[in-house]
Amino acid sequence: MNVWKEGKIGSLQIGNRFVHTATGEGLCTEKGEATPRLLERYRSLGRLGAIGLIITGHMYVEKSGRMRPGQTGIDDDALVRGLAQVVQAAKQDGSRIFAQLAHGGIMTMRTVTGKEALGPSKMTINGSDDNRALSLPEIHALIQSFADAARRAREAGFDGVQLHAAHGYGLSQFLSPYFNRREDEYGGPVENRTRIVTQILHKIKSEAGCDFPVTIKINSTDALAGGIRLEDALQSARLMEEAGAAGIEVSGGCALTQAESGPMRPVNPKTLKGACYFRDEARFFQKHMRIPVTLVGGVRTLEQAEDIISSGDAAFVGICRPLIREPDLLIRWRQRIASQTTCISCNRCLALSRTGTGVFCPHKL
Ligand SMILES: Cc1cc2nc3c(=O)[nH]c(=O)nc-3n(C[C@H](O)[C@H](O)[C@H](O)COP(=O)(O)O)c2cc1C
Known part of the structure; x- marks a missing residue:
């Protein structure tokens, strides 16, 4: 199977097997509106349609779930016009684009939202207990907020949405027994912990249409004692598949885990030690599921991507940090001008994306 060959998510045709995975930009106004810098970023990613998706x-689907300064908003109809420009820029040469929908849960901060954080359960996190558990009516309102956001995404021209249920943020907290200590229908066994996601899937189908693809980014493990384990994560993913998910992206870890077991791990740029660090997990999910799996985490060469696709370990290959440094990387890979990235996986881009300066690679090309 060739990486440059078309793939499918739901009934949506994707030009090739490469996915630019979600990358918080920190490039919007305080109201979450798109800026010229955000448009420029998507214009460069969309060039020549080299990135399939x-x-x-x-x-953020609700202001209560805003995580960072400069984060993009999709919580208000007034934002649709600006988002439509982002879509246009990304799709200029045939790439597809999905909006990632998120809520920070108890990882939000008062400095950003002006309020206490809301999540599945109250708990002390990084020494702070400035949070509380969502009430049942608030959970129902949050489900509606995700569906409203998906409807806005469709109006703006997005080809689908991805629910962010990974990395220890809001939906991921519901899935994880480490964060979710609820005793009602949203806590306890896997079915209950997955309920908020399956209900969002159903609600999106009724608000944005059954033909609008929804994928989910999940944690294969939280890498926390008492957190989500691989078998539970697979059970959750299968419930999502039954509820109509069109694909999953397999990641792991969260802000509380060590860098070596988190979502953005080091990869040695010379020896490539540490590359493709979720390959076993992606293979496990793809083996047990019919919907396409995206493998993300430390893919650094064209040969690695080709091997992942030809082995059938995943249907799509996700790349993040290298595309911050080199948005045209896949153009050069496709033209065989290069087959590797010059990204050193140092995570300076991550710190920058969170400070208000916006995401970029600080190292000279
Ligand atoms: C600057 C930066 C911002 C990120 N923002 C998001 C995000 O908004 N949502 C998400 O699911 N993952 C986010 N990630 C994680 C990536 O999508 C990806 O899972 C991770 O970086 C591993 O892939 P890589 O080795 O190709 O970078 C971010 C990563 C970085 C470095």
């Missing part, structure tokens, strides 16, 4: 950075 571009997934945006996490967009």
